[in-house]
Structure formats: C-alpha cells, structure tokens
Amino acid sequence: MHLPQSTRGLTLIEVILAIALFSILASIAATSWTQLVSSSRHTEMVNSTHRMFAAARSHAVHHKTLTTICPLSASGQCFDDWSQPISIFPDSNNDKRPDNASIHRTFNLSSTNSILTSRTAGRGYFQFAADGMSHGTMGSLIACSVGGDRVRMSYLALNIGGRLRTLSDEDQDGIITLPWGTTVSCPLPW
Numbered sequence: 322m323h324l325p326q327s328t329r330g331l332t333l334i335e336v337i338l339a340i341a342l343f344s345i346l347a348s349i350a351a352t353s354w355t356q357l358v359s360s361s362r363h364t365e366m367v368n369s370t371h372r373m374f375a376a377a378r379s380h381a382v383h384h385k386t387l388t389t390i391c392p393l394s395a396s397g398q399c400f401d402d403w404s405q406p407i408s409i410f411p412d413s414n415n416d417k418r419p420d421n422a423s424i425h426r427t428f429n430l431s432s433t434n435s436i437l438t439s440r441t442a443g444r445g446y447f448q449f450a451a452d453g454m455s456h457g458t459m460g461s462l463i464a465c466s467v468g469g470d471r472v473r474m475s476y477l478a479l480n481i482g483g484r485l486r487t488l489s490d491e492d493q494d495g496i497i498t499l500p501w502g503t504t505v506s507c508p509l510p511w
Contacts, residue, residue: 356468356471358468359434359466359467359468359471359473360466360468360473362432362434362435362466362468363435363464363466363468363473363475366430366431366432366435366437366464366466367464367475367477367487369428369430370430370437370462370464370477370485371477371485371487373390373407373409373426373428373430374390374447374479374483374484374485376409376425376426377389377390377409377425377447377449378449378453378483378484380409380411380425380426380449381449381450381451381452381453382449382451382452382453384411384451385451386411386412386413386420386451387411387412387413387415387448387449387450387451387456388409388410388411388412388425388448388449389409389410389412389417389446389447389448390407390408390409390446390447390448390449391407391408391417391445391446391447392404392405392406392407392408392445393405393406393408393419393424397418397419397422398417398418399417399418399444399445399446400445401439401441401443401444401445402445403430403431403436403437403438403439403445403462404431404436404437404438405431406427406428406429407427407428407429407430408424408425408426408427408428409424409425409426409427409428410423410424410425411423411425412448415448417446430464434466434467434468435464435465435466435467436464436465436466436507436508437462437463437464437465438462438463438465438508439460439461439462439463440460440461440462440463440505441458441460441461442458442460444458444460447459447460447479449483450483453482453483454481454482454483455479455480455481455482455483459478459479459480459481460478460479461476461477461478461479462476462477463475463476463477463505463507463508464477465495465507465508471493472490472493472494472495472507473489473490473493474489474490474493474495474496474497474506474507475487475488475489475490476488476489476497476499476505495507
C-alpha cells in the first residue's frame with residue numbers, strides 16, 4: 322500500500338533544521354528578554370530615585386523643616402552606603418539623625434543586579450531646606466544596572482533648586498563624560 326504524499330511525516334533533515342532554527346530563535350529571545358528586564362529595572366530605580374527626592378522636597382516644604390535623605394546606620398546616623406535602605410526624615414537640628422526617631426519614608430533602591438552609589442564627598446546625605454531648595458552642598462548619585470553584556474548607567478545630580486537632573490549612558494559602556502569634562506563610571510564589580 323502506498324500512502325499519499327500529504328500524509329507523510331517530516332524527514333530527519335527537516336526536523337534537525339526546525340530544531341536548530343528554534344534554538345537560535347530561543348537564544349535571541351532569551352538575550353533580548355534579559356536586556357529588557359535589566360532595562361526595566363534600571364528605569365524603575367532611576368524613577369524611584371526621582372520620586373524619593375520629590376517626596377523629601379515635598380516633606381521639607383509642607384512641614385517647613387530641614388529634611389535629610391540618607392541611609393541610616395544601626396545607631397540611626399547617616400552613613401554613605403546607598404545599597405542600604407534610604408530614609409527621609411525631619412532633621413531640624415541638622416545632626417543627620419531623625420528628629421524624635423521620626424522617619425517620614427524609607428526606600429530600598431538597590432537590588433542584585435542594580436546599585437546606587439553617592440558622590441557626596443563622603444557625606445552620604447542630601448538635605449532640603451524648608452523652602453525646597455538644596456541645603457548645604459549639592460551632590461550626585463550614580464545608578465548602575467547589569468543585564469546580559471550591557472551596563473546601564475545614569476548620573477543623577479541634585480541642583481541648588483532642589484531638583485534632580487539625569488544624564489544617561491547612551492552607549493551602555495558604564496562610563497559617562499559630564500558636560501564639564503569629568504568622567505564618571507560604574508563601580509563594577511559590586
């Protein structure tokens with residue numbers, strides 16, 4: 322008995338080619354997915370940093386008090402490790418400790434593949450005056466995320482008016498040259 326042409330199965334070569342094509346497409350999709358997830362996490366970290374600074378500025382204005390943003394040590398003092406939870410708190414006596422142990426809000430921005438580091442000359446804190454302006458010296462943060470073979474980096478600088486501006490690493494090499502010529506990079510590996 323002879324089967325019609327339409328009821329025959331695939332040849333071994335067709336099956337091997339289909340599996341090879343599927344493997345290539347799966348590999349491309351996995352790489353793209355990893356990069357998409359990394360990009361999304363980095364964008365979320367940068368956006369959360371902007372929200373954190375906006376919340377601190379709003380707290381300073383609405384409560385008419387000096388407000389500090391920083392990670393807090395076990396003793397409740399500001400320290401410069403931005404991989405730790407970051408607190409916003411009233412600091413009317415400017416001692417870099419929450420007034421009456423009162424913390425307005427806490428953010429946790431770093432994760433396994435992302436990190437936030439400060440460029441505050443070792444101070445490790447930012448402050449807003451009651452008028453919403455930056456109090457004392459300004460500083461900046463560097464947000465870095467790794468996904469696949471790419472490094473996403475953003476430079477977030479606080480200006481005297483109390484607003485963050487962001488520069489992004491467009492070529493994703495982990496290095497940004499600032500408009501005045503200074504080069505900053507991600508502190509990799511973390």
